[in-house]
Amino acid sequence: MVSSSVPRPEYPRPQFVRTDWLNLNGTWGFETDRGDSGLARGLTDRELSDRIVVPFCPESELSGIGDTDFHHAVWYRREVxxxxxxxxxxxxxxxxxxxxDTTVWVNGTEVGRHRGGFTGFTVDLSGVAGPGERAVVVVRARDAKSGPQARGKQSTEYAxxxxxxxxxTGIWQTVWAxxxxxxxxRRPRITPDLAAGAFHLELPLSANRTGHRVRATLTDDAGTVTTAEVRADLDLAPRLTLxxxxxxxxxxxxxxxHLYGIRLELLDAAGAVVDAADSYAGLRSVSIDGNSLRLNGRRVFQRLVLDQGYYPDGVLTAPDDAALVRDIELSLAAGFNGARLHQKVFEERFLYHADRLGYLVWGEFGDWGCNGYGPDGDNQRPDPSYVAQWLEALERDYSHPSIVGWCPLNETRQRITDDITVLDDTTRxxxxATKAMDSTRPVLDASGYSHRVAESDVYDSHNYTQDPEVFGAEMAGTYVNVGERDAPWxxxxxxxxxxxxxxxxxxWxxxxxxxxxxxxxxxVAEFHARFAGLVSVLLDDPSMFGYCYTQLTDVHQEQNGIYRFDRTEKLDVARIRAVQSRTAASERA
Structure with a gap:
């Protein structure tokens, strides 16, 4: 149920769709609580002093606030x-x-709390508010100025x-009921099995009832492909195979x-449909053969681009659904076939578009600020919620076929010493946790520097040397970190x-x-020559299964994108595409 005037009106969970829903984006009451004293001052019980447009954060222009100072706490209020x-x-x-850090009250009752800015959560309003009833929803979000916290690229300085x-700060993705x-x-886990030509489904339920069954129907453009049905009164997560x-x-x-449709149904003892939802899936595999990472058993060189998912007017929130599509289309137009989604868990609509457009994705989480080298550095003070949030992200995104790899950590910085450190423990x-949640995709323990898990599925490096000849010499072998070759990272x-x-x-x-x-x-001619030289080093290296170029767009002061921050062209995109279009050495092997 969506009004045409509601911002971001599209269904927010496209891989598990129910017919009835209510989008709660739009104008909410709002108040900044810089001293975090709002609870004591009674902000749960009164109207708030300002207005904001949800789902845009108060730092963004699209929110109607545009206040980029620190917000220790913010409050929201809406009657529904x-x-x-x-x-x-x-x-x-x-x-x-x-x-x-979020707390939610409905009609004066605390109904839920959640820590973590990148993943979602759900509260059940049973006994508090129901159909046909009025609900006053109050939300407090706290956001620390500094210290270990999974914040990705968010600045801990004023500017x-x-x-x-x-x-x-606060709400930055859709609120809905x-x-x-x-x-x-509950949300299914869909595992493609290309070797067997099948999909394996795990269908979690909120509870069991005697005589209940679950049914799944697979469809394509020609209609029903197959149907499977099993009992739903023996297990909390019945399994079936299509x-x-x-x-x-x-x-x-x-x-x-190609995407198959999947209709999911929960049936009662009489065969009546109790609950139903629509999903989809792609039949593909990811495998490792020596130093080759393969898609559907074939070598597909991964021409990835770093995508940080920032927008001039929405900050981390895309202004509309079309903007998500546009970013993928811009990348494809420049010759990339996928992205490393950097330091951010992207909203699920992006993954939906990647699924349907055939765009390869590496999922990643945001840094907690682990930049201290010594025993007292931030490496030694990780936020325990980091692992919890990452598990939430893995559970949400498990079934998306576009995701071909996971990377929970980025550029952790600490030399390996005789002692096992907190960073060692956290990385492991x-x-x-990633391998336990998903055994079907490769996992990179930490991108860039400190590879501390011996059994990591893949290995990588970051190298920003600009001279192609020097870059080639450095990449001839397993490059770890320029200037730190003697340090055991x-x-x-x-x-x-x-x-x-x-x-x-x-x-540029x-x-x-x-x-x-x-x-x-x-x-600009020198730019294109440098780009061609750097890319050629990696395309010509038979040991490389791919690369990731920094980056898709400029982001504020960091102006090294293929496109400007507003997504307009600043380079010869056809020329960029041509450089990347030739067959890589590893594809010929």
Missing amino acids: EFPAGWAGRRVLLHFQAVDH NHDCDYTRT EPVPEVHL AVPEGRVREWLPGDP AMFL SLPYRGQPYFCSEFGGIW GDGDESWGYGERPKD
Whole structure:
């Protein structure tokens, strides 16, 4: 249920869609609570002093606030009446993302709390507010100014600087509600099995009832492909398999991203549908053969671009759904076939578009600020919520076929010593948590510098050397870190699939305040020559399964994108594409 005037009106969970829902984006009451004294001052019980447009953060222009100073705490308030037509069902209230520590009250009762700015959470309003009833929703979001916290690229200084940017506080993704029966379906886990030509489904339920069954129907453009049904009264997460007949098997891959539809139904003992939702899936595999990372058993060189997901007017929030599509289309137009989603858990709509457009994605989390070298540095004070949030992200995004790899940590900085440190423990915990949640995709323990898990599935490096000849010499072998070759940052490379996951970053921008890596080219011709030289080093290296160029767009003062921050062209995109279009050495192997 969406009004045409509601911002970001599209369905926020496209891989698990129910018919009935209510979008709660739009104008909310709002108040900044710089002293975090709002609870004592009674902000749960009164109107707030300002207004904000949700889902845009108060730092953004689109929110109507545009205040980029620090917000220790912010409050939201909105009165909602849930549709009477939802009668007989309980109401779930969903927050797709709120930064960072969130408490929710409804009709004066605390109904939920959540820590973490990149992942969503849900509160059940049973006994507090239901269909046809009035609900006053109050939200407090706290956001620390500094210290270990998974904040990604959000600046801990007042202004933007270097490669840190405008902060995001409070609600920054869609708020919405939906009705569900007392016993209902929860989000499925869909695992493609290309070798068997099948999909394996795990269908979590809120509870069990005697005689209940679950049914899944697979469809394609020609109609129903197959159906499977199993009992739903023995397990909290019934499992079933949808076997695709040989003549109906179509792979998902770049250039032909075929998606099957999946209808999910919960049936009662009489065979009546109690709950239903629609999903989709792609039939593809990711495998490792020596130092080769393969898609559907074939070598597909991953021409990735670093995408940080910032917008001039929305900060971390895309102004509209079309902007998400546009970013993928701009990348494809420049010759990339995927992205490393950097320091941010992207909203799920982006992954939906990547799925349907055949765009390869590496999922990543935001740094907690682990930049201290010694025993007292931030490396030794990770936020325990980091692992919890990463598990939430993995659970949400598990079934998206576009995701071909995971990387929970980025550029952790600490030399390996005789002592096992908190960073060692945290890196291993994040790696093992990822492998436990998903055994179907490769996991990179930490991108860039400190590889501390010996059994990491892949290995990578970051190298921003600008001279192609020097770059080639450095990349001839397993490059770890220029200037730190004698420092034991990482465990030794042991022959895993290897890629340079950050390079380039060529400075090409306007103004004295802009920056990029190395010296700015003297003209656009020099830019293109440098780009071609750097890319050619990696395309010609038979040990590389891919690369990731920094970056898709400029972001504020960091002006090293293929496109400007407003997504307009600043380079010859056809020329960029041509450089990347030739067959890589590893693809010929």
